[in-house]
Amino acid sequence: MVRVVIAGDGPLAAALADWYHQAGANVTELSFNRELEPQALAVAGGIDLLVVADSFEPEPGSVHSIDRDALGASLFRLTFLPFRVAALLQPELVAVNGRAVLLSRSDARMDLPDGVGRYLERPFRSASHALWRCLSIEWRDAGVSVGLIAAGSGATPSIAALTDAIGNRDESRFPLEFTDTSGSILGW
Amino acid sequence: MKRSSILIAGASRGIGREFVRQFLAAGWQVHATARSAADIAALSQAGAIAYALDISSDASIAALADKLDGIALDAVIANAGISGDLELPIEAVAAGEMELVFDTNLFGVLLLVRALKTSLMAGERRLAMAMSSLMSSISANDWGTQYCYSASKTALNAAWRSLADEWRTDGIGCVLLRPGFVKTDMTGHRGMEVEVSVAGMIEVVGTLKLADSGRVIGYDGLDVPW
Numbered sequence: 001m002v003r004v005v006i007a008g009d010g011p012l013a014a015a016l017a018d019w020y021h022q023a024g025a026n027v028t029e030l031s032f033n034r035e036l037e038p039q040a041l042a043v044a045g046g047i048d049l050l051v052v053a054d055s056f057e058p059e060p061g062s063v064h065s066i067d068r069d070a071l072g073a074s075l076f077r078l079t080f081l082p083f084r085v086a087a088l089l090q091p092e093l094v095a096v097n098g099r100a101v102l103l104s105r106s107d108a109r110m111d112l113p114d115g116v117g118r119y120l121e122r123p124f125r126s127a128s129h130a131l132w133r134c135l136s137i138e139w140r141d142a143g144v145s146v147g148l149i150a151a152g153s154g155a156t157p158s159i160a161a162l163t164d165a166i167g168n169r170d171e172s173r174f175p176l177e178f179t180d181t182s183g184s185i186l187g188w
Numbered sequence: 189m190k191r192s193s194i195l196i197a198g199a200s201r202g203i204g205r206e207f208v209r210q211f212l213a214a215g216w217q218v219h220a221t222a223r224s225a226a227d228i229a230a231l232s233q234a235g236a237i238a239y240a241l242d243i244s245s246d247a248s249i250a251a252l253a254d255k256l257d258g259i260a261l262d263a264v265i266a267n268a269g270i271s272g273d274l275e276l277p278i279e280a281v282a283a284g285e286m287e288l289v290f291d292t293n294l295f296g297v298l299l300l301v302r303a304l305k306t307s308l309m310a311g312e313r314r315l316a317m318a319m320s321s322l323m324s325s326i327s328a329n330d331w332g333t334q335y336c337y338s339a340s341k342t343a344l345n346a347a348w349r350s351l352a353d354e355w356r357t358d359g360i361g362c363v364l365l366r367p368g369f370v371k372t373d374m375t376g377h378r379g380m381e382v383e384v385s386v387a388g389m390i391e392v393v394g395t396l397k398l399a400d401s402g403r404v405i406g407y408d409g410l411d412v413p414w
Contacts, residue, residue: 063302063354068246071295072287079339080283087279110414114350122350123294123343130326130342137332138278175330188326188414 001026002048003096007040007085008032010055012103012151019159020049032056032081040088046096050089051166052082053103053151058120066119078124083131090139097143101166102132106150106180111187129178129188136176145169150180193311195219195261197241197300198268200227202372203319206386207265208236214390219261221252243268243296253303260310263393265365266297266318271374272336286336293340298347301362308360315396316355320345320364320404320412327413345404345414352402361398365389366406 006017007030021027025048030039032054056077058070086100093100107118108125129148136146149165158181165181173179178186194211198204199220211218212235220231221241231238239255242248243266272289297318301308308314323334324341345364352362367389369379388407404412 063298063351068291068295068299071298072291075287075290075343076283079343080286083278083281083335084283087281090279108346110346110349114353117350117354119298119347119350123346126326126346127290127339127343130324130329130339131335133326133329134332134335134338135278137330 003046004028004049004051005030005043005047005089007036007050007052007082008054008056010053012055013053015159016051016053016163019163025049030085032077036081036085037088040085043089043092045092047089047092047098048096049098049166050086050093050100051103052085052101054078054082060116060118060121062117063119065117070120074120074124075127078121079127079131082128083135086132086135090142090144093139093144094142097145099145099147099166099169100135100139101147101149102128103149103151103162104129104178106186108150109178109187126188133176136174140174145171146176148176148178150178150186190312191215191217192262192313193217193219193260194263194265195221195256195304195307196236197221197243197264197266199231199236199238200224202374203367203370203382203386204265204267206382207267207390208234210383210386210390212236219256219259241268241300243300244291246299249296249300249303252300253306256304256307258310259307260312261304261307262311262313263315263317264301264304264308266300268296268300269293269319269374271334274334274337276335278335281335286339289336290340290343293337294343294347297344298351301351305355305358305360309358313396314358314360314398315393316351316360316362317393318344318348318364320348320366322366322368322406322412324366324404325412325414345412348404349402356398356401359398361396361401363396363400363402364404364412365392366404366412368407 200222220236
């Protein structure tokens, strides 16, 4: 039976967990709470697929509306936790040549204008994209495939299209690129 | 003729200190910050108007903004930055280490420039600048490593792009500079001479227009790809 771990909170994570469960996978859900580390460390037996699908979405606003605490909270949720959960689960991914996929948003791209002030989101998603690019490079020799997919921005994505994209282990793209659900490469 | 004025934050040594020296030599009025009393005294002795600043402290940033109230700045270079532990393996990167690096390299830099907006608006050139790195480039990265440092600089690129969009209507240009691989404490004194890098960046600064806002530009005049 295929072993799938869905990490993160929100409707997207729940929908993906349900989809993989219906498809017959052995699904483990990891919430981004204080139990994350012990629960991640308790996962054993190999992981075929890790999907980080958190729905944290801070409010945009002027640079004058942000403070250090809000910046720190976004760093923790959007950058640190996805990287951390992948790091914790790396031995189980290596054990079965698994795949780790981070779901992000297309409007996190730096090559697009930011008309609303995404100071609490875009820097931290971009940082996360940078870190997952590092993972794709450093874990390749260990047999772990790494993906980064724009799950949409605002509208609920098609789960069928998303799971197709998640499962597409296209090794010709190395290092990691940021793609949409059709497989088209997006800018950074 | 009115002298151009600039504030260099993080000017106690390395690239920041060399910015002070070269801008003074070029006839600019230079405001400069450092953390220790000895470094502040050294900057004053060199001819800068020196202030204390700890960029990781909101109170320190506010105090500096108060001291600069009513003073026009043509440009600000938020040069403060730390590397963190560049040797940490992936599994050893803890939340505290990541926050420490981001707190200086992103949070402090962004909040400092925000606090100095009034002074920039009173200046003529209106340039809000900070220091990026080739390590910030996701597309150029085919080597991995240096997780917290490189991610913090990527985040800075993204934040500056947003700031450029927000402040464009105020006529403030928001540009990041890439010094290249320079002989400093941070690089173990390997790389090019700091004088060369800083001279290149000052040449870039001299050419900047509002249309350049949002760019990340190297000491060599070349853009850093996202």
